[in-house]
Amino acid sequence: MKRFLFIVSVLWSFGLMAQNSVLFDKANTFYNDGKYAEAIDAYNQILDTGKHSAELYFNLGNAHYKLNNIAPSIYFYEKALQLSPNDEDIKNNLSFARNMTIDDIDIIPETGMAKIINSLTHYLSFDGWAKTVVVFVFCFVILFLTYYFAYSTLRKRIAFLASMASLFLFCITLALAFHKYNLDQKDRPAIVFASESKVKSEPNTRSEELFRLHEGTKVQIMDTISDWKKIKLSDGKTGWVTNEDIKAL
Incomplete structure (x- = not known):
């Protein structure tokens, strides 16, 4: 069966x-x-x-x-x-x-080492980094076994150095994989689908209107309360919009 x-x-x-x-x-x-x-x-x-x-x-x-x-x-x-x-x-x-969107929102630029690390982290997906980690583990095992069983001093030296390089790259890619995972967990993007969305200071219709967004603008979802989503823009501004105004990616 x-x-x-x-x-x-x-x-x-x-x-x-x-x-x-x-x-x-x-x-x-x-x-x-x-x-x-x-x-x-x-x-x-x-x-x-x-x-x-x-x-x-x-x-x-x-x-x-x-x-x-x-x-x-x-x-x-x-x-x-x-x-x-x-x-x-x-x-x-x-x-x-x-370029067709109306809202012109500034992006807070990353600087220094954070920019380099995040740029490298985003080069591959989490699955991509995980596969790379497996490759370097495999290389380390093979090279270390080669070092262990080699008779020639030169071969031992080359295999040992190569295995240590593989181990080092394994540690780096493992760290990048975890960093990518953490970034992905925090990344909750959404696109504004309403032609015009009123962003409120609190999750209710009676609260103060902070600003307005228009269709196509990308935001980050920070929190959810009932029919409202707290969003954050790339320039750091935050506010509340109704669920129907945005669509999570």
């Missing part, structure tokens, strides 16, 4: 992959023909099956951008960038989409 269920599961997975491939080609055809709304519908059908990829989000962002849907285009470009953080095409298109 278990074997039968396994076979059914495998066949269902292959069938779903084939269906998604057909849908993806169909969506791309719609996009190339200038039928962007139809392309979006087809791409969303793939998302509904639980399939996620940088390419899928990127194409969704492109289709929304063509229709001047500011918030959705930025949202899907950001989703694509989460899965493929070093893709220059995604970065460029995201930059074009951000």
Whole structure:
């Protein structure tokens, strides 16, 4: 019975992959023909099956951008960038989409060693750093065994130095992996989807209005109370908006 269920599961997975491939080609055809709304519908059908990829989000962002849907285009470009953080095409298109936003918010620049460490940390995803850690552990074990069993003094010396270098790189990449994990845990980005959102001083409609945000602006979610989210901007400003005004990434 278990074997039968396994076979059914495998066949269902292959069938779903084939269906998604057909849908993806169909969506791309719609996009190339200038039928962007139809392309979006087809791409969303793939998302509904639980399939996620940088390419899928990127194409969704492109289709929304063509229709001047500011918030959705930025949202899907950001989703694509989460899965493929070093893709220059995604970065460029995201930059074009951000140029359509109204809000001009300053970014507090990082300086010194913090800038270097964070820049290096964001070069790979957490999974990427974890895989790199495993590679250096494997290299250390192989090189140390080579050192242990080598007869030649020169080979022993080279293997020992190489194994120590692998151990050092293992420690560095392990630290970067944990740092990336901690940054990801604190990173709760969202995109403003409301055409205009009133940012309040407290999580209620009677509180003072601090400022207003417009669609496409990226914020960080700091806290949640009932139907309200506390947000923080890149310039350090904070306030409360209703849940319906933003969409978490």
